[in-house]
Amino acid sequence: MAPTHDGLATGGGFGGLGSRSPMSPGKVTGWLRDHTPTITGNGVRKAAASIALPLIPIVSFVAIWHFLTENEVVAWLRFNRMPTPAAVLDGFTTRLGSGAYYADLFASLQRILLGFALAAIIGIALGTLIGRSELARKTLRPFIEIVRPIPAIALVPLTILLFPSSEQGIVFITFFAAFFPVVVSTIHAMDSLPKVWEEAAQTMGASRWTILRHVALPGAMPGIFSGLSVAMGVAWICVVSAEMISGQYGIGYYTWQAYGLLDYAGVVVGMLSIGALGLLTAWVVELIGRRVNHWLPRAQR
Template structure:
């Protein structure tokens, strides 16, 4: 009878222990240690192999920026006048001194934060409205027949032309600026989303229906997923137009912001601060567009190598 608590093969274990001589040591087999992982040098070499082309592109881009800075310094320092005049253009050193003064006082940071807040609110609202509208227009013919003519009428109107009517529509200048930023980024996102839906293969929709997918599932898994590349193209273009619209609105009706700062520097004939405002606009636009591209890579990992 098998004693309680012993494993199923207890008889074999008892036989082995009984036949073992007292001098024979009891050995327990242990698994071999795992092989050592790659060294730091091997990991670094693998990382370089995977990111070689990206590093080359970064070096080329940094070199292009350096060449542009050197050319700017030479043209402004020598006051070159070859039809395009550089007598009053500040040098990079003067702009750097102006940057140091502005950041030490803290006033310029207030303008930067105000513009960033306006961009975030106006662009986010435009994306939240334009993407679903574009998807619905691409899916339903009636919605497209209603919205598309109105969109094509308002789309060619530049954002700067909306400033007078925007001041009359909204009670405060802050809301007017947000509206102009919204308008500037809305139409590129809408049009690219609509084109992304139009490019979807109808076979995918029919296949989803045959597999039992409902309308919401088709919207989420077919229309939205297939149109994502075009949507992010529209988001990137819309971000650039949003900055253009914002700066124009701040120059005309703003009381703070980078556009207001740049226009005020022009009114005071402060050339270094004018260039500082322009460079800040370009840097912030580059950062925000890069953030959108990074988000696109996270949501579309199958296009990460492009």
């Protein structure tokens, strides 16, 4: 249909309001009012709170840090040698212009992703096996509980002997650190599933594989992702420690080198970089968990 002088078609436009005659300005205004999403005061307050609340502890921390270092306070703790926030900002700006900084970030991130992915795959598979099989539980659970208390960083001397390169050793330490939170959380998640779910599926003729795929694993995913979140944090602690001891590059290696050169501002830059990477990876794990566990009421928030 031909457009009218005000640019609106005489039919089919805006949900068919003007199917027989051109829409009047009053109808256009009414349609826009009914179909334009409104932003309530409550929504604005929630959006503002989500931005402002995380800034409160950060700003408070930086303000206290600035006061203590600028005045070189010496009490139970000595702040006269600590770098000021301005010095750290200058050091961070300098590092941003260096290609070596991005190479260190990429190296640490690559190690984390590889070690964490291996821990997630093997840990979930083994935890599911132990959680679903009494034979596997009796065979493997005692060995896991014996090895689990060993700190991953204590394996650095052995990894130097076992692996042909420090890169493989650091990835193994990262895997070792992240593995146990994943496998233990998976076992507990399987144990906590309501028996009625499986019994109901069995009465409808579901096979063991069908129950595992459509009942056990989806039901255990909230607990599994809790373990994955813990594992990511532990993995970062251990990969940085391993880089400090045996690495040749990486953000942990950079931080340790800065300490050796008495570049304390560089040490803080390294620490903040580790925190930023940890925040990013933890957010990714949480986002994936919400997508996987979309059936949970809290996941819809």
